[in-house]
Each structure stands twice: as C-alpha cells, then as structure tokens.
Amino acid sequence: MSALLDTTAAAALRQVATAQAEGRLPSVAAGVVRDGELAWSAGRGRHVRRDSDARPDSDTQYKIGSVTKTMTAALILLARQRGQLALDDRVGRFWPEGPFGEATLRSLLTHSSGITAEPHGSWWERSDGGDLVALAAAHQGAGTTLEPGAQMHYSNLGYGLLGAVVDRVWGVSWWEALQAEILGPLAMSRTTYQWVEPAAEGFAVDALTGEAIPDRLPDTGAMAPAGQLWSTVGDLATWLTALVDPDRSVLDAATLRAMATPQHGDPDDRSGQSWGLGIEIARSRGRKLVGHAGSMPGFCCGAMIDSASGVGAIVLTNGAYGLGAATSELVHLVLDQEPPLPEEWTPTTAPVPTAVRELLGTWHWGHAPTVLRWDGTELTAGPPQGPGREMAFAPVGDGTFRGTSGYLAGELLRPHRRADGAIGHIECATFIWTRTPYDPQAPIPGGTAPQS
Structure with missing residues (x-):
C-alpha cells in the first residue's frame, strides 16, 4: 500500500473531521x-x-x-x-x-x-x-x-x-x-x-x-x-x-x-x-x-x-x-x-524511423519556431523553451502523421519534398512549417511581407 506520510494523514483526518462537524453529518x-x-x-x-x-x-x-x-x-x-x-x-x-x-x-x-x-x-x-x-x-x-x-x-x-x-x-x-x-x-x-x-x-x-x-x-x-x-x-x-x-x-x-x-x-x-x-x-x-x-x-x-x-x-x-x-x-x-515524482526518464532504445529522424529539429511557422522531437512513439511539437502551443502526431505508416493532441488533433501532417528528395516544408491543415522563416522556396499562403 502506498500509505500517506503521517503529517499528510493527520491533515487529511483534520479536513474530514472538519467537514463532518461543520456539515453536521x-x-x-x-x-x-x-x-x-x-x-x-x-x-x-x-x-x-x-x-x-x-x-x-x-x-x-x-x-x-x-x-x-x-x-x-x-x-x-x-x-x-x-x-x-x-x-x-x-x-x-x-x-x-x-x-x-x-x-x-x-x-x-x-x-x-x-x-x-x-x-x-x-x-x-x-x-x-x-x-x-x-x-x-x-x-x-x-x-x-x-x-x-x-x-x-x-x-x-x-x-x-x-x-x-x-x-x-x-x-x-x-x-x-x-x-x-x-x-x-x-x-x-x-x-x-x-x-x-x-x-x-x-x-x-x-x-x-x-x-x-x-x-x-x-x-x-x-x-x-x-x-x-x-x-x-x-x-x-x-x-x-x-x-x-x-x-x-x-x-x-x-x-x-x-x-x-x-x-x-x-x-x-x-x-x-x-x-x-x-x-x-x-x-x-x-x-x-x-x-x-x-x-x-x-x-x-x-x-x-x-x-x-x-x-x-x-x-x-x-x-x-x-x-x-x-x-x-x-x-x-x-x-x-506529497506532490508525485515525475516519471523516470529513460533513453529511447528502439530504432528511430527514418521518416521520423529527417523531420526532427526546428521548423518555423512564419517567424515562430517549433521543435519536433520523438518520444519513442509520437512526434511532439512545441516551443524551444518555455510556455507555448504543444501538439503530438502519431505515424500513419505512409510517411504522414496524424495529430493526437493539441490544436491539430485529428489533422494529417504531410512532409513535402523538393526535387532533390530533401524535405522542403511540412504542411498540416494549411499551416506551412519551413526550416527558415518564410522560406521563399516553400508555398507560403498569402506570400511574405514586402521588404522595406
């Protein structure tokens, strides 16, 4: 049994005793x-x-x-x-x-x-x-x-x-x-x-x-x-x-x-x-x-x-x-x-699929950076550090990934390759991510802001 510490048990008993007395139960x-x-x-x-x-x-x-x-x-x-x-x-x-x-x-x-x-x-x-x-x-x-x-x-x-x-x-x-x-x-x-x-x-x-x-x-x-x-x-x-x-x-x-x-x-x-x-x-x-x-x-x-x-x-x-x-x-x-301990981290042991490995790293939606990481089963997308939008995508098996959580849950993430076979950009529900902000080789919806 995962018993409570004595101090926590005493505080829990006091809380229950107070509820019983004040609620006249x-x-x-x-x-x-x-x-x-x-x-x-x-x-x-x-x-x-x-x-x-x-x-x-x-x-x-x-x-x-x-x-x-x-x-x-x-x-x-x-x-x-x-x-x-x-x-x-x-x-x-x-x-x-x-x-x-x-x-x-x-x-x-x-x-x-x-x-x-x-x-x-x-x-x-x-x-x-x-x-x-x-x-x-x-x-x-x-x-x-x-x-x-x-x-x-x-x-x-x-x-x-x-x-x-x-x-x-x-x-x-x-x-x-x-x-x-x-x-x-x-x-x-x-x-x-x-x-x-x-x-x-x-x-x-x-x-x-x-x-x-x-x-x-x-x-x-x-x-x-x-x-x-x-x-x-x-x-x-x-x-x-x-x-x-x-x-x-x-x-x-x-x-x-x-x-x-x-x-x-x-x-x-x-x-x-x-x-x-x-x-x-x-x-x-x-x-x-x-x-x-x-x-x-x-x-x-x-x-x-x-x-x-x-x-x-x-x-x-x-x-x-x-x-x-x-x-x-x-x-x-x-x-x-008694806050719970975080789960122990363990290194990834299974081989990282090639379709996953070439997607890892920093991508940009406009100027905003997003980092794709692999947790052993899913791609995770989040800010380089600090708070921000977080999402996860599971491999479908044909080189694409289906959103499992976050804003794009249920949507299909697709990598798009250039003529040389390298991934030029990735797209999900019309959102375009590129390795550099507003990559001119990628089809950015609406184009890019004019340079002054």
Whole structure:
C-alpha cells in the first residue's frame, strides 16, 4: 500500500473531521487512492445506524447516488468499444417504443439532450420506481425542455433512458450487465443494488434541532441507472482508478480519454466545471479532476481523481446535505503535501524511423519556431523553451502523421519534398512549417511581407 506520510494523514483526518462537524453529518467514511491502492482511510461520527455507535470504515456501505451514472456511462462506452453501438445512435434504434427516440446517446451521457431534468410523476428519489414500460408510458408525447445541444442541462431521466439502452444492447437488465461487465471483472463485490451489512442508514438532519431523522430508501426501478447503487470507500478507490488507468480498467485508453474529454457546460457556471461522457470534469489549481458527486435522500458523497497523478479521494456520508467541496479539497491537500515524482526518464532504445529522424529539429511557422522531437512513439511539437502551443502526431505508416493532441488533433501532417528528395516544408491543415522563416522556396499562403 502506498500509505500517506503521517503529517499528510493527520491533515487529511483534520479536513474530514472538519467537514463532518461543520456539515453536521451523522457519519463520514473517507479515503485516498494512490497508485491504484487505498493509501489512507478514516471514519468520523458514530451515528452510522440508530442501533449502533460504531465508527464507519472503508468497508461501510453508503448509497452513492449519481456516482452510479459513471458506471452506467461505462457500460454504454464499453458497448461502443466493442462496436455494438455509436454515440451518435439515437435512443429509438434500441428502444423504439420508448420516449425521446431522437435523443442521441452522446447527448444523454453529457446532459445536453434538452430533455427534462426529472421523470414525470412523483419525486423518483423518494418513490418506488416502476419498470421500463411504466417509464415509457409516463413520457409518451413529451417534448424537450431546452433545444437539444444548446447547453448542459442535468437530467436524471436521461440516465433512465440509457439504462433502457443497456437492457436492449446487452440482452439482460442494467443491473445484470453491470455485475457481469464491470463489477465482477474489477472485483467490486461491495458495490450492490441494495444495502448489505455493514451499511449506513440514511438521515435527514433537522436544521434547527440537529435531530437525525431516518430517510426513505426506495427501489428506484427503471431509474436505478441514475442513482440506485450502494458502495464503499474501498470499492470506489478501485473504480476511480479504473476511470484513469487503462491497465486497471475494463475500458481502453482511447475510451477513457473520450470519457474525460469536455463536451458541454453550464453557461452560468463559474467554477470551471464541465461534463464529459458520464463524468464531471473540474479544473482547479492547475489540475484536472474527474469523477462525480452523488446525493440521494439521506446520503451525499463525492468521488474525484486527478487524471495526471492518479491520486483521488472518496467521501461518503449519511447526511442529506452539508458535504460541500470536501472531496476535491482532500485531493488537493494530498497533492500539495506529497506532490508525485515525475516519471523516470529513460533513453529511447528502439530504432528511430527514418521518416521520423529527417523531420526532427526546428521548423518555423512564419517567424515562430517549433521543435519536433520523438518520444519513442509520437512526434511532439512545441516551443524551444518555455510556455507555448504543444501538439503530438502519431505515424500513419505512409510517411504522414496524424495529430493526437493539441490544436491539430485529428489533422494529417504531410512532409513535402523538393526535387532533390530533401524535405522542403511540412504542411498540416494549411499551416506551412519551413526550416527558415518564410522560406521563399516553400508555398507560403498569402506570400511574405514586402521588404522595406
């Protein structure tokens, strides 16, 4: 186990204890994941259940609410990874008798479909849910609330629809698919549909008296893919790692990158938050945190991980509100006090392809220099030193290179040779790079500035 230093662990405990006390939370279970393992955990508060004064720990179950959505999204993306669907497919392809058949899977994953935030009927979080037939019947003829694609508009109902798609694609229920394809392979045995001891009881805390009032724990039925699951600090440490490390995930690197790519945001948001494919993305203090918050009657929680370092935090509570930003603050605390070491540099050992070697060095776009380097697998393009635009290009195999990151991602970089066979310039999406600024032998769009 990659345990925290004593000083960091003490600071983490103080932060969690403060969140529990100031948020008036009956109990809190928290943990830090690093290097794919639970590096630290703690419990605060003794009101886990009415009939017990035991403290919670990393194996105590709490209802995780919308963290469930990240697993529903993973099932959709796993099906995409296997070629069973495309993100631009419409719901009607899989559930023709269901509502909102024109909504794309991508729009539902990113909360940009424009459909209503909550399903029609009584408050789904506090009501026993019906089946897919009932969900469809409740929304027949319903229209969108906002123009599809106009902006992010959080929709729990959208994840009920995604659960129906899972049901049709996998040929089994959403819960059966989740067990077989994600929870089983990742050995997340303490993530369950209903609570299994040891588990916390959900409470609403009276704002004036401080009384902890037991809350309802319904089976949400067809809406379960939006927020039904129970889990633990230990299991969610495994899950957070699976969201950023393809070697410890059922999803491949390309899928995880797509999942964490910002798609939509709220135009009125000032926090820097955006939404990827089923996950929240928060940019704070120069870091990119991914994961999700969750709340259901009697519970609130957070699970976030820094995508660069793999350091994450889980905070689970059995109070209906009051957690605030404790989860992301715990991640920042650990990274501030124990910044990760950079990866060890090792020399390139594989032969550098000839098509690569002759491109290396300084090129100019206009007068601006860019240096092409080889990292063993890709060409990287960046300024000679200091800040500036950085990009990467992977060999295609025919002497050209496809952009993999940065401004020219997806674009094709082509070397152009002169009559003597030497590369005279390189071109990508009409941008021309030359060995000397404004090389007169290269086709500079618009020509060069006249000399005075």
